[in-house]
Amino acid sequence: xxxxxxxxxxxxVLLSGGLDSATVLAEAAAAGFAPHALTVAYGQRNDVERxxxxxxxxxxxxxxxxxxxxxxxxxxxxxxxADVDVPKxxxxxxxxxxxxxxxxxxxxxxxxxxALAWAETLGAFDVFIGVNCVDYSxxxxxxxxxxxxxxxxANLATRAGVEGAGRFTVHAPLLKLTKDAIIRRGLELGVxxxxxxxxxxxxxxxxxxxxxDACRLRLAAFERLGMKDPVAYAG
Ligand SMILES: [Zn+2]
Numbered sequence: 613x614x615x616x617x618x619x620x621x622x623x624x625v626l627l628s629g630g631l632d633s634a635t636v637l638a639e640a641a642a643a644g645f646a647p648h649a650l651t652v653a654y655g656q657r658n659d660v661e662r663x664x665x666x667x668x669x670x671x672x673x674x675x676x677x678x679x680x681x682x683x684x685x686x687x688x689x690x691x692x693x694a695d696v697d698v699p700k701x702x703x704x705x706x707x708x709x710x711x712x713x714x715x716x717x718x719x720x721x722x723x724x725x726x727a728l729a730w731a732e733t734l735g736a737f738d739v740f741i742g743v744n745c746v747d748y749s750x751x752x753x754x755x756x757x758x759x760x761x762x763x764x765x766a767n768l769a770t771r772a773g774v775e776g777a778g779r780f781t782v783h784a785p786l787l788k789l790t791k792d793a794i795i796r797r798g799l800e801l802g803v804x805x806x807x808x809x810x811x812x813x814x815x816x817x818x819x820x821x822x823x824x825d826a827c828r829l830r831l832a833a834f835e836r837l838g839m840k841d842p843v844a845y846a847g
Contacts, residue, residue, distance in 0.1 A: 620646035622675065623738035623783075624731045626723050627651050629664030631808045631830060632742035632786055635794050637672050638801035639785045640740045648734060649674040650727050654719065655685035660818045664809035671804055680726060690716040698813040700823040711750045712825065720753035724762050724782065732770045737778040739766075744786045744794070759784055791833035806842035819846040 623645035627633045640647045651665040662679065669677040684690075699712075720743060727739045743754040752758065759782045766780035767773035773780060786794050798805065810830045811820035820827050822845040834841040 620644055621738065622646045622648055622731075622734045622736040623740055624648050624650055624727045624734070624736055625674075625740040626727055626742065627665050627669060627677070628742070629661040629666075629668060629808060630742070630810050630826075631791075631798070631805060632744060632794060633665075634668045634672075634803050634805070634808045635798035635801070636740050636742040636783075636785060637668060637674070638798060638803045640738075640783070641672055642801055645738060645740075647672070647674045647740075648730065648736070649677045650723075650730060651677065651679045652723055652726060653679060653681045653683075654716070654722070655681075655683035660811075660814045661809045663818075664807060667807040668804075671807055678730065682722065682726070684716060684719070684722070687717065698824050700813075700821070702825060702828070711752065715751055718753065720751075720758070721762070724766075728766050728770065728780065731780070732772045735772070735777075737772070737780050738783060739780065740783045740785070742786055743784050744789065744791075746788060746790050754787075756784075756787060759787075791829055792836050795833055795837060795839075804842075809843065815846045819844050821846055 623640050625637045625640050625647045627637055627649040628651065637647055637649060649669045651662060653662055666677065720741065724739065724741065731737065731739050743759070745754050745756065763780055763782050772778065789797065795805065809820070810826045812824040812826050813821050815821070820843055822831065831841055
């Protein structure tokens, strides 16, 4: 309390519309930042996520929500951006050290670069991203080493960093939380998970499949918490 809206420092929050990024947006707002949400439409198979991002941004109350289209289908290389089936009904995720087929080449580097460009424009030094190294340990660009390296890059690559106006920080408040802990924290912060979208492969009507790795992880977490996931599932 005590900080008026115009005293809050701006921060850029990467907002996919998923459960994690919705929680991170609420964290940024709760930490006293004036959140600017960035949603990158990268050519993923569905637009359901983007619609969810709009709803989440409106519900939390952002200063501005920018949606930017960067079509990574031009490169392909992932089950999310190429004509490759999304794995379903897998009991166990990939073996340790194995990078899942849903990995999108260099996605978080692309996203953080865009967030950095907007942050520098706004005079912001804080960028929030919903990466997590507990449940998705196979993604190399979700590791703490990567985030630290990107902070170093941000300070070398920008006028704001070179002029010493501040130091860029990449905030990843979910980095070491399990999915259950993320949901618990989000509920404390008032996140409406019914607005979020997680599924890699929703039906044309926008229902979650309930069978892809992302759905299974999410459903299992709600189940462990003794709660019903508020989003609609097919079948
Ligand atoms: Zn799914």
